[in-house]
Amino acid sequence: MHTFGGNVLFLDRSDINTDEIIPAKYLTEITKAALKPYLLEDLILEGFEQKRDIADKQVVVTRANFGCGSSREHAPWALEVNGVYVVIAESFARIFRQNMFNCGMCAIELPAETIDMLFSQFSGSATSVKVDLDRGELNFSADGKTEAVSFQVAPFDHELVKAGGWVDYADTKY
Amino acid sequence: MGKTIAEKIFDAHLVDQPYEGVNVLRLDAVFCHEITTPIAITDLMARGKDRVFDPSKIKAVIDHVTPAKDSKTAEQGKILRDWARRHDIKDFFDIGRNGVCHAIFPEKGFARPGYTIIMGDSHTCTHGAFGAFAAGVGTTDLEVGILKGVCAFKKPETIKFVLNGSLPEGVYAKDAILYIISQLGVNGATNRVMEFTGPVIDAMSMESRMTLCNMAIEAGGTVGICYPDMVTVEYLWPFIKDQFADKAAALKEYSKWISDSDAQFEQVIEYDLSALVPKATFGYKPDQVKSISELEGTPVDQVYIGSCTNGRIEDLRVAAKVLKGKKIADSVRAILSPATPAIYKQALSEGLLDIFTDAGFCVTNPTCGACLGMSNGVLADGEVCASTTNRNFSGRMGKGGMVHLMSPATAAATAITGTITNSLLFKG
Numbered sequence: 354m355h356t357f358g359g360n361v362l363f364l365d366r367s368d369i370n371t372d373e374i375i376p377a378k379y380l381t382e383i384t385k386a387a388l389k390p391y392l393l394e395d396l397i398l399e400g401f402e403q404k405r406d407i408a409d410k411q412v413v414v415t416r417a418n419f420g421c422g423s424s425r426e427h428a429p430w431a432l433e434v435n436g437v438y439v440v441i442a443e444s445f446a447r448i449f450r451q452n453m454f455n456c457g458m459c460a461i462e463l464p465a466e467t468i469d470m471l472f473s474q475f476s477g478s479a480t481s482v483k484v485d486l487d488r489g490e491l492n493f494s495a496d497g498k499t500e501a502v503s504f505q506v507a508p509f510d511h512e513l514v515k516a517g518g519w520v521d522y523a524d525t526k527y
Numbered sequence: 528m529g530k531t532i533a534e535k536i537f538d539a540h541l542v543d544q545p546y547e548g549v550n551v552l553r554l555d556a557v558f559c560h561e562i563t564t565p566i567a568i569t570d571l572m573a574r575g576k577d578r579v580f581d582p583s584k585i586k587a588v589i590d591h592v593t594p595a596k597d598s599k600t601a602e603q604g605k606i607l608r609d610w611a612r613r614h615d616i617k618d619f620f621d622i623g624r625n626g627v628c629h630a631i632f633p634e635k636g637f638a639r640p641g642y643t644i645i646m647g648d649s650h651t652c653t654h655g656a657f658g659a660f661a662a663g664v665g666t667t668d669l670e671v672g673i674l675k676g677v678c679a680f681k682k683p684e685t686i687k688f689v690l691n692g693s694l695p696e697g698v699y700a701k702d703a704i705l706y707i708i709s710q711l712g713v714n715g716a717t718n719r720v721m722e723f724t725g726p727v728i729d730a731m732s733m734e735s736r737m738t739l740c741n742m743a744i745e746a747g748g749t750v751g752i753c754y755p756d757m758v759t760v761e762y763l764w765p766f767i768k769d770q771f772a773d774k775a776a777a778l779k780e781y782s783k784w785i786s787d788s789d790a791q792f793e794q795v796i797e798y799d800l801s802a803l804v805p806k807a808t809f810g811y812k813p814d815q816v817k818s819i820s821e822l823e824g825t826p827v828d829q830v831y832i833g834s835c836t837n838g839r840i841e842d843l844r845v846a847a848k849v850l851k852g853k854k855i856a857d858s859v860r861a862i863l864s865p866a867t868p869a870i871y872k873q874a875l876s877e878g879l880l881d882i883f884t885d886a887g888f889c890v891t892n893p894t895c896g897a898c899l900g901m902s903n904g905v906l907a908d909g910e911v912c913a914s915t916t917n918r919n920f921s922g923r924m925g926k927g928g929m930v931h932l933m934s935p936a937t938a939a940a941t942a943i944t945g946t947i948t949n950s951l952l953f954k955g
Contacts, residue, residue, distance in 0.1 A: 368713050368812060372920040377899035380562050381592070381599040383569065383606070395922035397811060418714035421747060422920060423899075424649040425563065426665035447718050447749055448649060452665035509546040509679070519679075523671040524576060527542065527551065 354517055355438040357459055357484035359411025361493070362437070363476040366398050369415060370422035371449065373397065375431040377423070388431040412439045412482050414471055420449025429453050439484055441491070441504075443468045454510040457517040459486065461504050474500060486514065529787025531685045532752055533720045536660040536784070540643045542677055551679045552660075555642040557672040559587040560628050563647030565606035567670040579614045580676035586637050587611050588620040588628050591895045592902045600902075626867025626893040629653040629741065629835035633733070634867055636766030640755035640781040645672050650835050650917065651750075652743040656736035657763070658755035658784040660720075663744060683749045684793035685720040687786070690727035692801030697951040699845065700735035701837060701915065701934035703727065704742045705806040707798070709816035717747030719793065722786060727800050728753055733762040734841040741836045742917050745813040755781040805949055807913075807933040811921045819937060822947045828910040830861040830942040831924075832935050833891075834898045837915035838866030840873050842935040847879040849939035849953045855887040856945030862904045864891045886942070900924045913941040 373396045375388055382388055393403055413419075413432070419442040420428055429452045432440070440453065441461045453460040461484075463471075471493065478495035485491075491502045506514070516522045530538070543551040557580075564587065571577050579585055587607055595601035604621075611619035620631060629650050632638060640658035644651065647669040654661035664678060672678050694703065708715075721743045728736065736758075740751030753759075760767075760777045771777040786792075805819040832838070832846050843865060855861045863883050865871040871893060874880050880890055897904030898916040906912055906928030915938050919930040933941070936950035943953060 370920050372899075372918070372923055376922050376926070377901055380901070381597070381603060383565055383599070383602060395920075395926065397921050418717065418747065421713055421717075422649065422744075422918065424647055424651075424663040424665055426566075426647075426667060429665075444714070444717065446714075446747060448663055448665055451668065455665060455667035507546065507548070509549045512546075519667050520570070520574065520576070520670055520674070523551075523675050523677065523679075526545070527675045527677050 354515060355457060357439050357486060358482055360409055361412045361414050361475065361480040361482055362406060362410040363472060364398060364413060364415040365472060365476065367416040368418045368421055369396065371420055371425050371428045372422055374420065374428040375425065380425060380427055385430040385434050388427055389434045392431040392435050407435060411436050412441065413437055414441045416468060417443040419445050421446035424448045426452045426456065429456050429458055433458060454513045455519045457514050459484070459506070459514060461506065463502065463504060467502055474498060486511065528791060529789035531720070531786040531790045531792065532658060532722065532754065532784050533660055533683060533685055536641055536643060537682055539641065548681050549679055550682055551677050552643050554645060554672055554676050554678055555584065556637055556644045557585050557669070558628060558632055558644060558646035558651065559585065559607065559669070560591060560648060561589045561603045561607045562591045563666050563669060565603045567647070567666045567673060568606055568610045571670055571674060576674055579616070579673055582614050582616045584676065585616050585673065586618040586632055587616055588625050588631055589622060590625055590628050593622050593625055593892070593894050596902045624868060627835045627838055627895050629737070630839055630866035630870070633657065633737065634869055636763055639763065640759060640784040645669065645678050649744045650741050652748060653737050653741040653835060655743070655750040655752040656733060656740040657759055658752060658781065660750055662749050681718065683718050683720045685722055686716055687722045687724060687792045687795045689795065689797040690723060690725040690800055691797060692727065692799040693730060694727060694800055694803060697936060697949065697954065698803050698805055699934040699936060700731060700738040702803055702806045703800055704739045705808065705816045705932065706803060708742060708746045708814050711746040711814070713745060713747060713812050713814045715746045716743065719748055721746065721748040721751045723751060723753050729756065732841055733758060734839040737839070738836055742813070745917060754785040805934060805937050807931045807937060807947060808919045809931065811919055813919060813932065819947060819949045822931070823949065825931070825947040826911065826945060827859060827913045827931070827941055827947065829904065829906060829912040830855070830859055830938050831897050831904055831912055831914040831916065832938050833864030833866060834895065834916040835866065836917040837935050838864055838870065840870045842915065843870065843874045843879050846935040846939035847882040849936055849950050850886045850943065851882050853886055853943045853953065855942040858945040859942055861888045861942040862891060862897065863888045864897070864903065865893055867893050897924060913938050913947060
């Protein structure tokens, strides 16, 4: 099982799609590791600089409908090989969300007001978050400020994360 | 209380509910292509689980980059090809027999009313046009589908669309779905089934229904579904004629897969499409849609007709009708990719390919290539493409490129003038 939590990358936009997360031209790679340099290469976001902003981040905080578009599991893989195992958003596209849990990664949904609060309190500061999956608690901190936020992950999704993914679970059970 | 078609399909395929709200469904078909399947195959091999649940229910095609453009894409094709042979997967379509997955699989009769279908491709929602529950999934879900013939879904709510009136001249299924997406937004149907019903659907061919359902995912929808009717039966008849005494008997059987009149819908949305005008996208999201009159005069560098959205025979006929006897503008290059070999051959025999080539189109083999910027028509930085495909995301057809999504008729008219143009300008 992955260790969740760490430094936060804030992406202040809704509808960030899979082609922005990992462009299709890299889908000819047949190892996950090869995707590493290309994460968020085509992201449209003012002020975002791919190399500078991704470095040493383990958590993404963003707005609504993250991961919309393609079914490519390369999108969570591109995050995974960069050490980002957690995405916190107002909402996710269906396939992306399932892909995250299927890979043993964590897609956490929070209400829009909470996401607003996180952006206004922490975006722009070097922020880190501790993730307690069993207790459903996030602890954000930056510049001496802290904020605790609770969240829920459905039992099935939690099970997938603990099992490290869906393949072995399904092969044993069905 | 009645049930929606999705609820009926879920009930008929339920294997397990390991947790509340989680439905593990038995799959009737697992579709595969060479981009998302090879990693599933190599992972299964690494786990010592190189097995398939039922080779007759697995259908595979090389379609995204074909012919292979380099060693990496050749390797992806090889992994899929070797795997299909190893497991005796008879319905494997290699170059010469291959077409765009969501065009060739229905053409072979693999999508049927009441079926559950998954594929590692988001446009799998296309097959809902046959009254199936067909959903795009990631590689891990695909892997489990291949191995065990099951997939887990949360039961989606259903939005029912009633499309009233009839589409005016020069307006097609593509214009209808672009309009619907513009009303819903790209997140408007996330985790929802989109049921398309009403007189507009009743009058539509299966090809047009597939165009409509294909883009359900662009509003976030899990699947777009049309109820099976005599149009569905006629399309499938060559594949089902031995199962039924006559078409009426097939229709009776398939009518099981229609939502009950007292089913619970999350929303019912009615549109009258009698006054709809041709539409195209602008910007980088499929819900950014304008009428052609607002975009007229926008210069384009490339016109692309093809893809799982609009590369079928009906699309080629519509575009050819506009192009007949015309030349494309000097400022434009134009590409046609008929979506399957059967469509290619049909277009050839009807003289459509003559019309396209005489107009100045390049006709390529069936492939997804250009739609997602992988091959056969990638844009350069700053270039603009008028395209019959399904996504206008930043970088989609090439880094720095801009894609305007539109119908084949509008794309053909745009090729002639070199700027976005209403096809009615060239009506016979």
